[in-house]
Amino acid sequence: METRDSNQDSPLIQLNGLSKVFYTEEVETHALSDIQLSIAPGEFVSIAGPSGCGKTTMLSILGLLDSPTGGEYLLDGEPVANLTAAQRAKIRNQAIGFIFQAFNLIGDLTVYENVELPLTYRGMPGSERKERVQESLERVGMAHRVRHYPSQLSGGQQQRVAVARAMVGKPLILLADEPTGNLDSKNGNAVMELMKELHDEGATICMVTHDPRYSAVADRTVHLFDGQVVDETDPERSAHAEDLVKSGFEG
Numbered sequence: 073m074e075t076r077d078s079n080q081d082s083p084l085i086q087l088n089g090l091s092k093v094f095y096t097e098e099v100e101t102h103a104l105s106d107i108q109l110s111i112a113p114g115e116f117v118s119i120a121g122p123s124g125c126g127k128t129t130m131l132s133i134l135g136l137l138d139s140p141t142g143g144e145y146l147l148d149g150e151p152v153a154n155l156t157a158a159q160r161a162k163i164r165n166q167a168i169g170f171i172f173q174a175f176n177l178i179g180d181l182t183v184y185e186n187v188e189l190p191l192t193y194r195g196m197p198g199s200e201r202k203e204r205v206q207e208s209l210e211r212v213g214m215a216h217r218v219r220h221y222p223s224q225l226s227g228g229q230q231q232r233v234a235v236a237r238a239m240v241g242k243p244l245i246l247l248a249d250e251p252t253g254n255l256d257s258k259n260g261n262a263v264m265e266l267m268k269e270l271h272d273e274g275a276t277i278c279m280v281t282h283d284p285r286y287s288a289v290a291d292r293t294v295h296l297f298d299g300q301v302v303d304e305t306d307p308e309r310s311a312h313a314e315d316l317v318k319s320g321f322e323g
Protein backbone atom coordinates (compact mmCIF):
# COMPACT_ATOMS: atom_id res chain seq x y z
CA MET A 73 0.00 0.00 0.00
CA GLU A 74 1.20 3.49 -0.79
CA THR A 75 1.60 5.37 2.45
CA ARG A 76 3.47 8.49 1.42
CA ASP A 77 0.36 10.65 1.81
CA SER A 78 -0.83 9.14 5.04
CA ASN A 79 -1.17 11.36 8.01
CA GLN A 80 0.25 9.86 11.19
CA ASP A 81 -2.66 11.24 13.21
CA SER A 82 -5.42 9.87 11.02
CA PRO A 83 -6.61 6.30 11.62
CA LEU A 84 -5.11 3.49 9.59
CA ILE A 85 -8.35 1.56 9.98
CA GLN A 86 -11.75 3.18 10.34
CA LEU A 87 -15.05 1.29 10.46
CA ASN A 88 -18.21 3.39 10.25
CA GLY A 89 -21.49 1.63 11.06
CA LEU A 90 -20.09 -1.54 9.56
CA SER A 91 -22.30 -4.60 9.38
CA LYS A 92 -22.15 -8.10 7.98
CA VAL A 93 -25.13 -10.34 7.41
CA PHE A 94 -24.72 -13.92 6.21
CA TYR A 95 -27.67 -15.31 4.28
CA THR A 96 -27.94 -19.08 4.28
CA GLU A 97 -30.95 -21.23 3.38
CA GLU A 98 -33.65 -19.42 5.34
CA VAL A 99 -31.44 -18.03 8.02
CA GLU A 100 -30.02 -14.55 8.33
CA THR A 101 -27.07 -14.26 10.66
CA HIS A 102 -26.17 -10.78 11.78
CA ALA A 103 -22.48 -11.44 12.41
CA LEU A 104 -21.58 -7.75 12.82
CA SER A 105 -23.94 -4.85 13.51
CA ASP A 106 -23.18 -1.18 13.31
CA ILE A 107 -19.52 -1.46 14.27
CA GLN A 108 -17.67 1.76 14.98
CA LEU A 109 -13.94 1.26 15.29
CA SER A 110 -10.84 3.28 14.71
CA ILE A 111 -7.28 1.96 14.86
CA ALA A 112 -4.36 4.37 14.73
CA PRO A 113 -1.08 3.60 12.96
CA GLY A 114 1.15 1.63 15.33
CA GLU A 115 -1.65 0.71 17.69
CA PHE A 116 -1.99 -2.79 19.17
CA VAL A 117 -5.67 -3.64 19.61
CA SER A 118 -7.01 -6.88 20.97
CA ILE A 119 -10.49 -8.17 20.20
CA ALA A 120 -12.29 -10.28 22.79
CA GLY A 121 -15.70 -11.89 23.06
CA PRO A 122 -17.48 -15.24 23.23
CA SER A 123 -17.51 -17.78 20.43
CA GLY A 124 -19.75 -16.72 17.55
CA CYS A 125 -19.74 -13.01 18.41
CA GLY A 126 -18.14 -12.00 15.10
CA LYS A 127 -14.41 -11.79 15.82
CA THR A 128 -13.25 -13.83 12.84
CA THR A 129 -15.74 -12.09 10.57
CA MET A 130 -14.32 -8.74 11.64
CA LEU A 131 -10.70 -9.79 10.99
CA SER A 132 -11.67 -11.23 7.60
CA ILE A 133 -13.19 -7.91 6.62
CA LEU A 134 -10.22 -5.94 7.98
CA GLY A 135 -7.93 -8.22 5.95
CA LEU A 136 -9.97 -7.79 2.76
CA LEU A 137 -10.77 -11.50 2.72
CA ASP A 138 -14.46 -10.69 2.99
CA SER A 139 -16.67 -7.63 2.38
CA PRO A 140 -19.18 -5.95 4.67
CA THR A 141 -22.86 -5.91 3.75
CA GLY A 142 -23.33 -2.44 5.20
CA GLY A 143 -21.42 0.58 6.45
CA GLU A 144 -17.98 1.69 5.47
CA TYR A 145 -14.39 0.52 5.87
CA LEU A 146 -11.70 3.11 5.30
CA LEU A 147 -8.18 1.76 5.05
CA ASP A 148 -5.59 4.50 5.32
CA GLY A 149 -8.38 6.97 4.55
CA GLU A 150 -9.48 5.15 1.41
CA PRO A 151 -12.91 3.44 1.18
CA VAL A 152 -12.06 -0.17 0.37
CA ALA A 153 -15.38 -0.52 -1.45
CA ASN A 154 -13.78 1.54 -4.25
CA LEU A 155 -10.92 -0.88 -4.78
CA THR A 156 -10.78 -3.25 -7.72
CA ALA A 157 -10.18 -6.96 -7.11
CA ALA A 158 -6.58 -6.53 -8.27
CA GLN A 159 -6.00 -3.64 -5.86
CA ARG A 160 -7.47 -5.65 -3.00
CA ALA A 161 -5.20 -8.58 -3.80
CA LYS A 162 -2.18 -6.31 -3.90
CA ILE A 163 -3.00 -4.77 -0.53
CA ARG A 164 -3.57 -8.22 0.99
CA ASN A 165 -0.20 -9.31 -0.30
CA GLN A 166 1.83 -6.23 0.52
CA ALA A 167 0.21 -4.44 3.43
CA ILE A 168 -1.41 -7.15 5.51
CA GLY A 169 0.05 -10.12 7.36
CA PHE A 170 -2.20 -12.89 8.68
CA ILE A 171 -1.65 -15.28 11.56
CA PHE A 172 -4.34 -17.93 12.16
CA GLN A 173 -5.10 -20.17 15.09
CA ALA A 174 -4.55 -23.31 12.99
CA PHE A 175 -1.23 -22.01 11.51
CA ASN A 176 -2.46 -22.59 7.92
CA LEU A 177 0.95 -23.41 6.47
CA ILE A 178 0.96 -25.18 3.11
CA GLY A 179 1.73 -28.83 3.73
CA ASP A 180 3.41 -29.51 0.38
CA LEU A 181 5.89 -26.66 0.82
CA THR A 182 8.95 -26.58 3.05
CA VAL A 183 9.36 -24.06 5.83
CA TYR A 184 11.51 -21.96 3.52
CA GLU A 185 9.00 -22.08 0.65
CA ASN A 186 6.06 -21.24 2.93
CA VAL A 187 7.76 -18.07 4.12
CA GLU A 188 8.96 -17.20 0.63
CA LEU A 189 5.52 -17.51 -0.98
CA PRO A 190 4.18 -13.98 -0.30
CA LEU A 191 7.40 -12.55 -1.75
CA THR A 192 7.20 -14.80 -4.80
CA TYR A 193 3.68 -13.48 -5.48
CA ARG A 194 5.13 -9.99 -5.40
CA GLY A 195 7.67 -10.84 -8.04
CA MET A 196 10.61 -10.00 -5.78
CA PRO A 197 14.01 -11.06 -7.17
CA GLY A 198 15.39 -14.33 -5.82
CA SER A 199 18.42 -12.93 -4.03
CA GLU A 200 16.34 -10.41 -2.12
CA ARG A 201 13.76 -13.07 -1.30
CA LYS A 202 16.44 -15.31 0.12
CA GLU A 203 17.77 -12.58 2.37
CA ARG A 204 14.32 -11.66 3.67
CA VAL A 205 13.24 -15.27 4.28
CA GLN A 206 16.47 -16.03 6.11
CA GLU A 207 16.13 -12.92 8.25
CA SER A 208 12.50 -13.71 9.16
CA LEU A 209 13.23 -17.31 10.04
CA GLU A 210 16.17 -16.30 12.19
CA ARG A 211 13.96 -13.81 13.93
CA VAL A 212 11.51 -16.52 15.01
CA GLY A 213 14.25 -19.03 15.79
CA MET A 214 13.40 -21.40 12.93
CA ALA A 215 16.33 -20.90 10.56
CA HIS A 216 17.61 -24.40 11.38
CA ARG A 217 14.43 -25.98 9.97
CA VAL A 218 14.26 -24.51 6.46
CA ARG A 219 14.01 -27.89 4.73
CA HIS A 220 11.40 -29.35 7.04
CA TYR A 221 7.77 -29.72 6.09
CA PRO A 222 5.04 -28.39 8.42
CA SER A 223 4.00 -31.93 9.44
CA GLN A 224 7.52 -32.47 10.79
CA LEU A 225 7.20 -29.55 13.21
CA SER A 226 5.48 -29.09 16.54
CA GLY A 227 2.52 -26.70 16.80
CA GLY A 228 4.68 -24.04 18.41
CA GLN A 229 7.26 -24.31 15.64
CA GLN A 230 4.57 -24.15 12.95
CA GLN A 231 3.14 -21.00 14.47
CA ARG A 232 6.60 -19.42 14.60
CA VAL A 233 6.96 -20.17 10.89
CA ALA A 234 3.51 -18.65 10.33
CA VAL A 235 4.67 -15.51 12.15
CA ALA A 236 7.75 -15.40 9.91
CA ARG A 237 5.49 -15.71 6.86
CA ALA A 238 3.24 -12.92 8.14
CA MET A 239 6.12 -10.53 8.78
CA VAL A 240 8.44 -11.37 5.87
CA GLY A 241 6.77 -8.79 3.64
CA LYS A 242 7.01 -6.09 6.32
CA PRO A 243 3.24 -5.49 6.36
CA LEU A 244 1.63 -2.34 7.73
CA ILE A 245 -0.98 -4.35 9.56
CA LEU A 246 -0.76 -7.69 11.30
CA LEU A 247 -4.05 -9.52 11.81
CA ALA A 248 -3.95 -12.45 14.19
CA ASP A 249 -6.94 -14.69 14.93
CA GLU A 250 -6.37 -16.48 18.23
CA PRO A 251 -2.69 -17.02 17.37
CA THR A 252 -2.00 -18.77 20.67
CA GLY A 253 -5.26 -20.76 20.73
CA ASN A 254 -3.66 -24.08 19.74
CA LEU A 255 -0.44 -23.61 21.71
CA ASP A 256 0.70 -24.52 25.20
CA SER A 257 1.62 -21.58 27.39
CA LYS A 258 5.36 -21.74 26.69
CA ASN A 259 4.86 -21.57 22.93
CA GLY A 260 2.00 -19.12 23.34
CA ASN A 261 4.28 -16.82 25.31
CA ALA A 262 6.99 -17.09 22.64
CA VAL A 263 4.53 -16.10 19.91
CA MET A 264 3.24 -13.21 22.02
CA GLU A 265 6.79 -12.07 22.64
CA LEU A 266 7.26 -11.86 18.86
CA MET A 267 4.03 -9.92 18.43
CA LYS A 268 5.15 -7.49 21.09
CA GLU A 269 8.50 -6.98 19.37
CA LEU A 270 6.79 -6.34 16.04
CA HIS A 271 4.52 -3.83 17.74
CA ASP A 272 7.50 -2.09 19.36
CA GLU A 273 8.98 -1.77 15.88
CA GLY A 274 5.89 0.06 14.70
CA ALA A 275 3.55 -2.60 13.34
CA THR A 276 -0.18 -2.02 13.73
CA ILE A 277 -1.68 -5.15 15.22
CA CYS A 278 -5.22 -6.39 15.60
CA MET A 279 -5.37 -9.64 17.52
CA VAL A 280 -8.26 -11.82 18.62
CA THR A 281 -7.54 -13.56 21.90
CA HIS A 282 -9.43 -15.12 24.79
CA ASP A 283 -6.46 -14.90 27.08
CA PRO A 284 -6.53 -11.86 29.38
CA ARG A 285 -2.76 -12.12 29.91
CA TYR A 286 -2.28 -11.59 26.20
CA SER A 287 -4.90 -8.88 25.76
CA ALA A 288 -3.10 -6.99 28.54
CA VAL A 289 -0.14 -6.66 26.14
CA ALA A 290 -2.34 -4.67 23.75
CA ASP A 291 -2.89 -0.92 24.04
CA ARG A 292 -6.62 -1.49 24.23
CA THR A 293 -9.21 -4.26 24.10
CA VAL A 294 -12.41 -4.10 22.12
CA HIS A 295 -15.12 -6.39 23.50
CA LEU A 296 -17.61 -7.82 21.03
CA PHE A 297 -20.92 -9.40 21.93
CA ASP A 298 -23.48 -10.60 19.40
CA GLY A 299 -21.78 -8.66 16.64
CA GLN A 300 -21.63 -5.38 18.51
CA VAL A 301 -18.90 -3.49 20.30
CA VAL A 302 -20.03 -3.53 23.92
CA ASP A 303 -17.01 -2.12 25.68
CA GLU A 304 -13.53 -0.78 25.18
CA THR A 305 -11.06 -0.98 28.01
CA ASP A 306 -9.87 2.38 29.20
CA PRO A 307 -6.22 2.71 28.14
CA GLU A 308 -5.37 4.47 31.39
CA ARG A 309 -6.75 1.63 33.41
CA SER A 310 -4.73 -0.86 31.38
CA ALA A 311 -1.63 1.25 31.91
CA HIS A 312 -2.35 1.17 35.60
CA ALA A 313 -2.81 -2.62 35.48
CA GLU A 314 0.51 -2.92 33.66
CA ASP A 315 2.22 -0.90 36.39
CA LEU A 316 0.73 -3.19 38.98
CA VAL A 317 2.04 -6.23 37.13
CA LYS A 318 5.48 -4.63 36.78
CA SER A 319 5.59 -3.83 40.48
CA GLY A 320 4.94 -7.48 41.22
CA PHE A 321 1.36 -7.08 42.37
CA GLU A 322 -0.37 -10.43 41.97
CA GLY A 323 -3.59 -9.95 43.92
Ligand SMILES: Nc1ncnc2c1ncn2[C@@H]1O[C@H](COP(=O)(O)OP(=O)(O)O)[C@@H](O)[C@H]1O
Pocket residue numbers: 094095096101102103121122123124125126127128129130
Ligand atom coordinates in the same frame (compact mmCIF):
# COMPACT_ATOMS: atom_id res chain seq x y z
N1 LIG B 1 -19.63 -18.05 5.99
C1 LIG B 1 -20.61 -17.97 6.89
N2 LIG B 1 -21.89 -18.26 6.56
C2 LIG B 1 -22.90 -18.17 7.46
N3 LIG B 1 -22.73 -17.78 8.74
C3 LIG B 1 -21.48 -17.48 9.13
C4 LIG B 1 -20.35 -17.55 8.25
N4 LIG B 1 -19.23 -17.19 8.93
C5 LIG B 1 -19.64 -16.91 10.17
N5 LIG B 1 -20.97 -17.07 10.31
C6 LIG B 1 -21.78 -16.80 11.52
O1 LIG B 1 -21.50 -15.49 11.96
C7 LIG B 1 -21.38 -15.44 13.37
C8 LIG B 1 -20.00 -14.91 13.75
O2 LIG B 1 -19.02 -15.89 13.42
P1 LIG B 1 -17.47 -15.67 13.67
O3 LIG B 1 -17.08 -14.35 13.13
O4 LIG B 1 -16.75 -16.86 13.14
O5 LIG B 1 -17.40 -15.65 15.27
P2 LIG B 1 -16.14 -15.79 16.26
O6 LIG B 1 -14.89 -15.75 15.47
O7 LIG B 1 -16.31 -14.67 17.22
O8 LIG B 1 -16.33 -17.12 16.95
C9 LIG B 1 -21.67 -16.83 13.87
O9 LIG B 1 -23.02 -16.91 14.23
C10 LIG B 1 -21.38 -17.70 12.67
O10 LIG B 1 -22.13 -18.87 12.71
Ligand SMILES: [Mg+2]
Pocket residue numbers: 127128129249
Ligand atom coordinates in the same frame (compact mmCIF):
# COMPACT_ATOMS: atom_id res chain seq x y z
MG1 LIG C 1 -13.28 -17.08 15.33
